[in-house]
Amino acid sequence: xxxxxxxxxxxxxxxxxDDIAKVLKIVDNSGLSxxxxxxxxxxxxxxDDVTRLIKKCHHAVLxxxxxxxxxxxxxxxxxxxxRIESKVKSVEKRLKKxxxx
Amino acid sequence: xxxxxxxxxxxxxxxxxDDIAKVLKIVDNSGLSxxxxxxxxxxxxxxDDVTRLIKKCHHAVLxxxxxxxxxxxxxxxxxxxxRIESKVKSVEKRLKKxxxx
Amino acid sequence: xxxxxxxxxxxxxxxxxDDIAKVLKIVDNSGLSxxxxxxxxxxxxxxDDVTRLIKKCHHAVLxxxxxxxxxxxxxxxxxxxxRIESKVKSVEKRLKKxxxx
Amino acid sequence: xxxxxxxxxxxxxxxxxDDIAKVLKIVDNSGLSxxxxxxxxxxxxxxDDVTRLIKKCHHAVLxxxxxxxxxxxxxxxxxxxxRIESKVKSVEKRLKKxxxx
Numbered sequence: 001x002x003x004x005x006x007x008x009x010x011x012x013x014x015x016x017x018d019d020i021a022k023v024l025k026i027v028d029n030s031g032l033s034x035x036x037x038x039x040x041x042x043x044x045x046x047x048d049d050v051t052r053l054i055k056k057c058h059h060a061v062l063x064x065x066x067x068x069x070x071x072x073x074x075x076x077x078x079x080x081x082x083r084i085e086s087k088v089k090s091v092e093k094r095l096k097k098x099x100x101x
Numbered sequence: 102x103x104x105x106x107x108x109x110x111x112x113x114x115x116x117x118x119d120d121i122a123k124v125l126k127i128v129d130n131s132g133l134s135x136x137x138x139x140x141x142x143x144x145x146x147x148x149d150d151v152t153r154l155i156k157k158c159h160h161a162v163l164x165x166x167x168x169x170x171x172x173x174x175x176x177x178x179x180x181x182x183x184r185i186e187s188k189v190k191s192v193e194k195r196l197k198k199x200x201x202x
Numbered sequence: 203x204x205x206x207x208x209x210x211x212x213x214x215x216x217x218x219x220d221d222i223a224k225v226l227k228i229v230d231n232s233g234l235s236x237x238x239x240x241x242x243x244x245x246x247x248x249x250d251d252v253t254r255l256i257k258k259c260h261h262a263v264l265x266x267x268x269x270x271x272x273x274x275x276x277x278x279x280x281x282x283x284x285r286i287e288s289k290v291k292s293v294e295k296r297l298k299k300x301x302x303x
Numbered sequence: 304x305x306x307x308x309x310x311x312x313x314x315x316x317x318x319x320x321d322d323i324a325k326v327l328k329i330v331d332n333s334g335l336s337x338x339x340x341x342x343x344x345x346x347x348x349x350x351d352d353v354t355r356l357i358k359k360c361h362h363a364v365l366x367x368x369x370x371x372x373x374x375x376x377x378x379x380x381x382x383x384x385x386r387i388e389s390k391v392k393s394v395e396k397r398l399k400k401x402x403x404x
Contacts, residue, residue, distance in 0.1 A: 249361070
């Protein structure tokens with residue numbers, strides 16, 4: 001399945017880059033396929049692997065603060081592996097055009 | 102922690118009430134504190150209990166279809182239990198007014 | 203259409219109740235049908251009325267801070283008015299059981 | 304402000320690529336800065352420009368179906384333009400490492 005998540009520390013100043021860096025280091029070391037974007041991180045994997053990774057990230061941020069808001073969107077489609085690459089390509093093929101990524 | 106989730110079967114017709122009923126039966130039997138609203142279900146519990154419940158609901162819906170989109174929002178605040186009741190009450194107290202629920 | 207939204211001021215301390223109270227006062231005075239829950243506010247109305255209300259709330263919170271994260275989920279179904287009441291009732295009818303709200 | 308959105312037609316089959324292509328054509332022609340990812344589209348612009356674009360996309364999909372679920376996440380930070388490029392770069396600089404995008 002595909003999942004996008006974002007983790008926001010609440011109450012620690014409006015610059016939260018150190019926390020985001022901590023999260024992305026965990027993601028980069030996880031072994032799961034991922035892609036980051038300006039609003040979140042998309043990962044692909046099985047339910048347990050994905051939720052275990054997000055749990056680790058969530059608690060790494062919570063450790064240094066009082067309150068954390070985490071949002072997760074899951075798109076789970078049977079029998080479709082490697083959608084982290086194929087979803088965007090499939091749309092570009094339909095449009096016969098390369099889009100901004 | 103508090104978590105709100107919603108599960109949408111994609112590609113099964115625009116009336117998805119049977120799937121929603123299946124999900125809410127699982128939630129009602131879970132033993133976790135919950136509140137349903139027109140857009141989702143709020144549950145309160147520990148990370149593993151909450152994600153285990155959502156996993157069970159997600160797979161119950163996926164079982165009968167091809168594709169499921171699940172969104173989860175988590176609000177985790179240290180040392181604050183029973184927020185499923187207290188969050189709304191705290192706002193009503195500030196406003197000195199009862200709000201629609 | 204139905205829309206649920208939540209507005210989080212980032213970087214202003216972990217207790218954000220004053221901002222939430224400000225938002226709910228605006229919602230309560232808006233004239234739109236609404237229901238609040240521990241994770242957000244559900245409103246029902248036309249696209250422009252709903253987005254105008256959320257804009258007003260978002261900017262009321264941003265005015266007093268540096269950064270605001272707002273999430274919105276919209277469920278728009280043709281020819282179905284008053285879903286803010288009927289969606290939950292329809293599920294309870296299927297389950298022949300009253301659920302926690 | 305930055306906003307990520309995704310639009311899901313409900314009840315039209317599990318392959319929704321034609322609708323996604325329609326949406327991305329509108330986004331690509333909008334003149335707003337954007338980046339697509341496997342789970343949604345990130346755009347940068349003023350509140351009214353961004354919500355007008357999402358409204359156009361939402362109604363283009365609703366036109367061909369019965370029900371549409373649209374989710375929007377907004378990150379609005381005062382005095383920070385061009386965050387669609389700078390947010391990811393800022394994290395990579397902290398980590399002294401290029402991440403997958």
